[in-house]
Amino acid sequence: MPEIRVDGMLVNAAEGVSLAVALLSAGRTRFRTSLSGEPRAAVCGMGVCMECRVTIDGQPHRLACQVQVREGIEVRT
């Protein structure tokens, strides 16, 4: 089971799932914060809505729904 770090906390993800799935499964409902401060999470699941944007290993604006979890990645929401 890949272990990832989300905002500094260790999260165990299931094998072969997308990062969006890993975050939701871990009860994380804030993927990003909107301009007016609202929490936002994945909506379309297919790379269209851009609501699932997170920072992965320092790279901003990655789509969590389009990325598979890998051992050791650092995610910032």
Add this chain to the structure above:
Amino acid sequence: MIVVVGAGPAGIAAALAVQECGKAVTVVDENPSAGGQIWRGDPTHRWVARFRAFNIPLISGVRVVWGYPAARTLVLEDAVGARRLAYDKLVVAVGSPEIFLPFPGWTLPGVFGAGGLQALVKSGLPVRGKNVVVAGTGPLLLAVAASLRKKGANIRLIAEQTPAALLWPFAKQLSGRASKLLQGIGLAWDLAGIPYAPASWVTAAQGDGRLQRIVLNRRGTLVTEDCDYLAVGFGLRPATELAAIMAGPDTIVAGTGDADLSLLEGRIAGYTAAGDLEKARGLEPERDQARTFAASIDRTFAVRDELRQLADSGTIICRCEDVPLGRLEGKTCFRDAKLHTRCGMGACQGRVCGPALEFLFGWHGASPRPPIFPARVGSLLSEG
């Protein structure tokens, strides 16, 4: 070489048709695996298995962000960087995203697209024991409810905005084609016991930082329903951005509908790209029939006027730039709104609010600007 963008039903069928004609083909898809929206996570499906069996090269996890039709070149981008891909003929088979319409609370985490939640479940999201409401319109709601229930979700209700008076004649007309739409008799069985409420729609989603309950207009009466997830979608519409950018004599567009129509259009596109026009023409009558059927679905499940009244002045319309409905008042067209409020100027580039604004105000979207997805500058530097 013939390049196909999209490894859904349309792209798979196109690639197999090209291969059958003995020409070289490469497929590009932003997803890690082939199958598209419908067969993702189902590598054993007949078409996906065939695609693999023929060893068709698939460049996966890579998104086409732009291109130069005159130079017959695509610009591809992945996590690491960008590259170019040249082609002789191009098939654009990028599918049809869902239509989302705004209502108070639709931006709360826990509110998903109908196909959207299903896509997440297909990529591994557990829903066992979760209370889920499926809402919106169209046959996709049934497919979504059935597949979520199979994974153990507790489907509280399917709220279909279309009134029963339109649904039943449609269902009757279906009888011959029921298996096609309902994906086999299995679906009726999978849905047994789930309340199906015609003439019903979600008027608000509520909760503290995440979805906790919805308010439902159930045939004229407002009721509240507690739930963990809401899966809400208002049909599909073909993605036109890449097709518009790549328009030209060497580009063929395929895949504007459900899986059957997309498969047919894909095969036709593949034969056309490979130069076998006779085979392509032979499939046209069947395709036209499928298109007629798709059009009758669209008519039956057309979104009703009442849903235009759901958003209030504080309801966010543009989720990327947080533009509420109130700020759009007095604007005359999408361009006007973009200039004055940044509505539609954010990361999704109007893919979500565009169809909503078309529905609310009859505005049509402005043409795509480069890149069609936020891309790194380097990807676009030199002209192909």
